[in-house]
Amino acid sequence: xxxxxxxxxxxxxxxxxxxxxxxxxxxxxxxxxxxxxxxxxxxxxxxxxxxxxxxxxxxxxxxxxxxxxxxxxxxxxxxxxxxxxxxxxxxxxxxxxxxxxxxxxxxxxxxxxxxxxxxxxxxxxxxxxxxxxxxxxxxxxxxxxxxxxxxxxxxxxxxxxxxxxxxxxxxxxxxxxxxxxxxxxxxxxxxxxxxxxxxxxxxxxxxxxxxxxxxxxxxxxxxxxxxxxxxxxxxxxxxxxxxxxxxxxxxxxxxxxxxxxxxxxxxxxxxxxxxxxxxxxxxxxxxxxxxxxxxxxxxxxxxxxxxxxxxxxxxxxxxxxxxxxxxxxxxxxxxxxxxx
Ligand code: NAI
Numbered sequence: 380x381x382x383x384x385x386x387x388x389x390x391x392x393x394x395x396x397x398x399x400x401x402x403x404x405x406x407x408x409x410x411x412x413x414x415x416x417x418x419x420x421x422x423x424x425x426x427x428x429x430x431x432x433x434x435x436x437x438x439x440x441x442x443x444x445x446x447x448x449x450x451x452x453x454x455x456x457x458x459x460x461x462x463x464x465x466x467x468x469x470x471x472x473x474x475x476x477x478x479x480x481x482x483x484x485x486x487x488x489x490x491x492x493x494x495x496x497x498x499x500x501x502x503x504x505x506x507x508x509x510x511x512x513x514x515x516x517x518x519x520x521x522x523x524x525x526x527x528x529x530x531x532x533x534x535x536x537x538x539x540x541x542x543x544x545x546x547x548x549x550x551x552x553x554x555x556x557x558x559x560x561x562x563x564x565x566x567x568x569x570x571x572x573x574x575x576x577x578x579x580x581x582x583x584x585x586x587x588x589x590x591x592x593x594x595x596x597x598x599x600x601x602x603x604x605x606x607x608x609x610x611x612x613x614x615x616x617x618x619x620x621x622x623x624x625x626x627x628x629x630x631x632x633x634x635x636x637x638x639x640x641x642x643x644x645x646x647x648x649x650x651x652x653x654x655x656x657x658x659x660x661x662x663x664x665x666x667x668x669x670x671x672x673x674x675x676x677x678x679x680x681x682x683x684x685x686x687x688x689x690x691x692x693x694x695x696x697x698x699x700x701x702x703x704x705x706x707x708x709x710x711x712x713x714x715x716x717x718x719x
Contacts, residue, residue: 381410385437389447390420391644392654397447399656399709406713407675419449429457444637448644470630473497477616482688485621495602496536497609501528524560529567536603537575547579551604627662638666652704655694682715
């Protein structure tokens with residue numbers, strides 16, 4: 380069966396790593412009819428719009444997309460296309476695995492395998508902010524947390540835990556200070572947990588959580604939290620497993636999902652065929668799992684892990700002494716898959 384999937388190659392290193400990922404998926408035997416769409420800088424140049432309607436139509440039609448990184452101008456220019464896509468399709472789940480790979484240097488720990496679910500739409504990312512006076516002496520951001528928004532992300536985390544053999548869900552909040560917003564999120568979590576007696580549940584205040592994750596990450600399994608805390612803690616978790624080089628992410632809503640690498644468009648190395656394709660490839664692994672191609676997902680993940688562990692045919696960011704190009708690393712992964 381062939382899957383129709385939207386491919387947004389992105390800008391900067393996006394087109395190079397997307398090309399590598401498409402080749403690896405093809406080698407896995409999964410048939411995908413890619414609906415290639417420009418967004419971000421590429422679309423701005425062609426259509427004078429960073430998020431043209433045809434991109435939205437394509438994602439709506441295909442319901443699954445793989446997205447390369449997109450540049451967002453800082454402090455000025457167009458608003459983040461990534462955030463716009465999340466809002467357009469109500470992608471309320473941001474799923475970020477943090478897993479150690481042998482061969483990637485970590486400062487403190489091996490064998491980490493955390494799954495973080497961050498609420499993706501509410502609170503301080505609502506975009507409702509303004510200066511409160513004309514002299515710009517103070518500014519205000521409005522962070523709204525709803526029962527519905529909390530329930531659906533928390534339930535998603537519990538369902539994930541139950542269906543993926545995970546033992547525990549930890550809900551992270553700041554309900555001691557944010558008594559209403561944080562308190563609501565925690566109360567909803569306590570209620571939802573009652574429907575999952577087979578999954579352990581606990582909660583942690585975010586500042587303590589940050590320390591605990593650094594002191595002893597093994598005590599955690601699945602983590603669910605609000606938007607801003609999730610943004611920070613998921614990067615902290617990436618740091619525990621050796622940085623953003625192999626960090627994928629997914630933005631998921633009801634019936635629509637967009638998979639990506641966590642890193643950005645890396646303009647400093649774009650166009651040189653030296654970017655590491657692993658993070659986007661691991662995003663594609665999450666995508667294959669989501670569309671039911673679980674064997675291919677496992678096959679690719681295993682091959683990526685082996686190539687990284689061997690450290691002979693990896694990109695420069697993974698081995699400064701001896702490295703290969705983006706394309707050659709993809710070739711090595713494909714050869715590893717062929718070995719079975
Ligand atoms: P970045 O992640 O693009 O780059 C940070 C550093 O990591 C750079 O030195 C870069 O060369 C390196 N790097 C990143 N990906 C790499 C890869 N695959 N292989 C080897 N090295 C890699 O972060 P930065 O510079 O802060 O952002 C650049 C642009 O990307 C900005 O416009 C930002 O808004 C955007 N961005 C987009 C994201 C997305 O589309 N999901 C996520 C994060 C940033």
